[in-house]
Amino acid sequence: MGGTAARLLAELALSDTDKALMDHGISVTRFVDDFRIFLNAGDNPYDVLSFLAQQLSINEGLSLNAAKTRVMSRAEYIGKLKGLTSDISDEAEGEALESLTAEIYFDDAPDVEDVEALKALNLLGFLQEEIGKDNYDIGRIKVIFRALKIAKPVGAIDYIVANFSELVVFAKEVSLLMQALEKDTPGCFDGLADSVISAILKPPASSVQLIRTWLLELFVRATVPITALQFKQMENLPSLLDRRQLHIIRSRTDNKHFFRMNKAAVGQIPPFEQPAFISGAVCLPTDEYENWLATLKPIFSGPTCHLFLKWVKANKDKVISKLGASADDHPE
Secondary structure, X not given: OOHHHHHHHHHHHOXXXXXXXXXXXXXXXXXXXXXXXXXXXXXXXXXXXXXXXXXXXXXXXXXXXXXXXXXXXXXXXXXXXXXXXXXXXXXXXXXXXXXXXXXXXXXXXXXXXXXXXXXXXXXXXXXXXXXXXXXXXXXXXXXXXXXXXXXXXXXXXXXXXXXXXXXXXXXXXXXXXXXXXXXXXXXXXXXXXXXXXXXXXXXXXXXXXXXXXXXXXXXHOOOOOOOHHHHHHHOOOOOHHHHHHHHHHHHHOOOHHHHHHHHHHHHHOOOOOHHHHHHHHHHOOHHHHHHHHHHHXXXXXXXXXXXXXXXXXXXXXXXXXXHOOOOOOOOO
């Protein structure tokens, strides 16, 4: 028999027990074989449970399931109901958010009403609630960040500035969101460099390369401006990936002296690091830079190296901006 038939038989089988409870003035509701009994203050719940157990045994040959039987105060019961409805609401809200965000995110021409519906949601509230939990729901957090990148709600900039240290563990998501916000509001993160540097130099970023890389991207992409003096605090970061990014950041601080002093030794730099050094050196005067590029051909001889040298020479004034931009901005 299917579920519907089983429920119908349960209704018929337990009707005598229902009548016995009601005849004794006991307020009760039941769904299939789950009873909820409501008593007045001062009534002994165990007397009523004993009566129910007796009726089930006599009328139906059944017994109470001790594991599922609970006695709760009015406050506890209301709290449980609120928790259940809150979970249902949160789940429905989360599914709606994910569906709406995905529909807009992957649509070249999103519907205006969908975008407005997303903006109407309390996205910053959702994010704060999620990061305040003991166990992160990473999937939900990524969806919220994606939604924030689309909606760009009022208060997002202030929220990031005020909560940056908490958001560090989501370095990729927050970095991309900050880039989108800064594009619409240039200079909105101008005072954040010290906070970013501090985060880079201590756990978790100091021990997790991925987090550190995405935080450095804030400087690489000029989302957060940095001075030469501030840069000195992190110029000795150890990894090869760090050093690649540091060359680009040095260029943004217009550190001609560094590139001038080290350009003759570019052949001693690890091959993976060389393109970043050459790209960073575009801060040198044009004649000096182009003459130096000409000397690199004999030592910079990989399969695509000559093409790269031609590209940086042709795009000298735009290399750093291209490195900090999205593919949409520079499809070439």
